[in-house]
Amino acid sequence: QVQLVESGGRLVQAGDSLRLSCAASGLTVSSYTMGWFRQAPGKEREFVAAIGWSTRATAYTDSVKGRFTIARDNAKNTVNLQMDSLKPEDTAVYYCAARNGALLRTGTANYDYWGQGTQVTVSS
Numbered sequence: 451q452v453q454l455v456e457s458g459g460r461l462v463q464a465g466d467s468l469r470l471s472c473a474a475s476g477l478t479v480s481s482y483t484m485g486w487f488r489q490a491p492g493k494e495r496e497f498v499a500a501i502g503w504s505t506r507a508t509a510y511t512d513s514v515k516g517r518f519t520i521a522r523d524n525a526k527n528t529v530n531l532q533m534d535s536l537k538p539e540d541t542a543v544y545y546c547a548a549r550n551g552a553l554l555r556t557g558t559a560n561y562d563y564w565g566q567g568t569q570v571t572v573s574s
Contacts (some may be wrong), residue, residue: 452476452534452563454546459568464538466572471533472546472565479522485530485561486520488542488570495545497556499531509554513539536572543567 458470470486485500499510499520508520518531529546547561555561 454563454565455456456546456565456568459544459570461571462536464505464572464574467534470544470568472529474527477548478522479527479529483551483554485547486531487545487547495558500554502554503552507554538572538574541572543569547550
């Protein structure tokens, strides 16, 4: 049984940094494309970042480029999202997702497994 468990979300101030972690069980993160998505109140879930089978293959949505970094820790079987220079518009529930495929995809329908999410709130 596959489980993805996110952690690290909390209330921070604008300009702060935060690192989210996604612990996987039932799958090996090095064999999946792993992604982070977020959903703000009243909005659809949107793509944030993804990392492919090769650690050199990453993708980010434009609004987080240069501020967020996705990385995989194969030894711990986790995927992390380092978020720097946080803005109030980054406030959302952040979800970890896994895709059984090599290509980086940004659509939610392309991902097979999802975590329950962790709340990130950025105050101004």
